[in-house]
Amino acid sequence: MNSDHDMKGESGKNFSNESIAELTAKQKQSEKDNSQGDVSDAYPNDMNEKNSTHSLIEFLEQFHGEIHIEKKIRLSLEFMRQTLSQGSSPRFKDFWEVRKICLSLFKEDMPISIRADLWNSYIELASEAKQLKEIVDQQSAFAVEQIELAIQALEKDVADMNVVLELIADVVISEECFSLQKNRELYATIQRELQLLNALAVKINSLRKELLKTEMRIRIKNKLLERLSLCGNQVFPRRKELIKQISEQFSQDVECFVYSQFREKELTQIPGYVLRKEIKYLQQIAKVLTLNTHVFTETRVKLSTCWDEIKNYEKERKKETQEKKLLFKQGFDQVAEKIQAFVASVNEETSLQECDRQITEILAFIKTVLLGREEVQMLKEQLYNVKKPILEKAREAEKIHTQKLQEKEKEKKDRLEKLSCDLKNLIQQASELSLEQITLQNKALEETFQQNRWKQSEKQMLERLFKQVKDLINDNKEKTLMLLSEDDQKALAQLQIILFEKKNRCKELKDQLEQYRKLLGGSGLDFEKTIMYRELVETDKSVLKKINTSILDIEKKIKKIAEMEI
Structure with a gap:
């Protein structure tokens, strides 16, 4: 009640038209200031204040339009009730302004019962406003405490940025994206730091918005805003610098990719699907990296143009392919x-x-005709299918021929083993056999040896065995000759001398006949000389025949004496 009495004691002033004009001017100035400021600063608190000014002006216009005191008081009480029913942000300023106006009205004349009823409503609203103010102050104190804790945590993160930076994972750029491989480490390093700075920037902006819309003393709010500004000074300039650096580098790499693949070289140097895949990688990475709006938009336009260029090129290539087909x-x-x-x-x-x-002729013809790889492969496959049965038949014949050769080789090997065994057996049994038996067996084995064609190594091996047999025969002959009587030995010696002379004479006659043949073969002889040389040839042939017969008889006698049994 004391407070109510004090209120009654205040000089109650009604808002005049000048007051309304002044409030309207203040509202316009506030709107002008807000329009010149950053859009991000237009927080709900400012919007509530603007709405509050509009509502108060509307109330005053309606208030001055009424004549009856009772209606003015009821209108004021209704407006005060509305200002308190604004949810989490009651308009206490409007409440106190209208409360002063309403208090002055109770001095005017009106019925006592109506005055008492209206006064009770007024007292109830004032009490409710006081309680609501206490609640709002408590909430504001709690909010300030929470904001201060959040700012402390933010200040700690800003101070320990180097430590926190080590905990952030690098941005993964696929190795298949060849355009960014050269500066892959640079992107990873810058973007990792930007991720931290972006997170801190979001926290700073969120806390600033929360701080501006929270009801608290201006002095406390300014101190907290100053602390946020100090954090922002360590975050935003560095963030702006890194964004500029990574944006410029990404723009250069994209420009290099566009120039190298779509301007400097033919588009056919790299397949279209590879270029499309590269463009997708670059577009995805552009969304991952923190780029400024200009570079992001510019690179997307360039890459989209390249995509359309690939599409047009493949369309033309498809048309050419159809013609080639x-x-x-x-x-x-x-x-x-x-x-x-x-x-x-x-x-x-x-x-x-x-x-x-x-097939060779057809393949040569294929080279003179325009064909694709698939067509050539199909035609060659058809040729192979035609050749396949003939080839299989030839292979079967070759297989049979090989089997026959193997069988012949086996037979030859068996003959070699048999001949080798026979020679070895003859050598081992030579002491038990007579000279004639050894000679006959050796002759039979030599005939077998001459009937076959042997390899050089096989021939040398068999000749060594035959040599051993011949040595044994010669040894037996020497032993036989040593056992002959002196007369037989003298006769044998005499026969060998005669045989030697006969063979020399035979050689002389052969040489003489050869000379005669050469003379007769020439053209320098007359008829008489020709008759003479022919008679000489016939005579020498007759003599040579007799000498050959005599040589055979002498050889038989020598052989008979040499093989005579003791």
């Missing part, structure tokens, strides 16, 4: 006709050589 089909049909003729000419009697000859 028609030419390939024509060439394919021409070669297919030759293959059909080749198939018709092939039968069971066709040799592999003839088949290869025709």
